[in-house]
Amino acid sequence: MGHPDLTNRLKVLRAERDWTQAELADRVGVSRKTINTIERGVFAPSAVLALKIARVFGVAVEEVFMLRNAQDMNGPAS
Amino acid sequence: MTAESSGPSLTDQVESLEKSRRHMMISLVGTLLLWFVPQILEDAxxxxxxxxxxxxxxxxxxxxxxxxxxxxxxxxRFQNMVRNRPELRDRLNDERIGQLRREAIYRGWVVLLVFVAAGVALAPFVALPVQALLLTLLMVGVSAPLLFFLWLDRG
Known part of the structure; x- marks a missing residue:
């Protein structure tokens, strides 16, 4: 269900706002278990859900979800 | 968005309903086996x-x-109750659950195909009782996706 290349900063962003997983789940409109599995990398959310999560944090989606080896994907450094 | 003092919060309700659904699915698999296995033995x-x-x-x-x-x-009755509460329905059937359902149905279908293929492979060598075979396929077809869902959603 998860994706090996995808990582996220959900836990950090939650902690900064002092939100529990349940509070975030309420704001996004999913179950707490879904937030928990996303946070642990067990479940990779759709683009729509990722955008919803980014919106409730008030940040760009790239600040919540990122690729593990993003530098490799941008090609060799010049 | 913190929990209100009056009654359980939406998250608590969702978690409680998730547990109920899980218990119901486990019970459904159990009773299905109780229903079918004795019949299969009797026919076999x-x-x-x-x-x-x-x-x-x-x-x-x-x-x-x-x-x-x-x-x-x-x-x-559970489904009707959830259907009338859109805010609960959407959380209980969010996209993770949708994905798990699709995955469970796919895996269950593969298991069913394996059983069908095994039956086809054995048929020339063993006289398989048709009734028992059909009941087995029905039992596997219903219980395998349920079991896969429970396993994938184990936490």
Whole structure:
């Protein structure tokens, strides 16, 4: 269900706002278990859900979800 | 968005309903096995079975069937209750659950195909009792996706 290349900063962003997983789940409109599995990398959310999560944090989606080896994907450094 | 003091919060309700759904699915698999396995045994070895054991199989099968009907009615009531509460319905059936359902159905279908293929492969060598074979396929077809869902959603 998860994706090996995808990582996220959900836990950090939650902690900064002092939100529990349940509070975030309420704001996004999913179950707490879904937030928990996303946070642990067990479940990779759709683009729509990722955008919803980014919106409730008030940040760009790239600040919540990122690729593990993003530098490799941008090609060799010049 | 913190929990209100009056009554359980939405998250608590969702978690409680998730647990109920999980228990219902486990019970459904259990009663399905109780309903089908004695019948399959009875059809597979009708002559080799002592009369008392045969009677037990019939009784267990009937009890399983009755329990299955009761549980299905309970599940139907659960679904109706959730359908009338959109905020709960959307959380209980969010995209993770949708993905798990699709995955469970796909895996269950693969298992069913394996059983069909095994039956086809054995048929030229063994006289397979048709009734027992069909009941087995029905049991696998229903229980395998449920079991895969429970396993994928284990936490």
């Amino acid at each position: 070895v009708p002559d080799a079975m002592p009369h008392a054991l045969k009677a037990t199989c019939v009784f267990l099968g009937m009890a399983g069937g009755l329990l299955w009907v009761v549980l299905m009615l309970r599940y139907h």
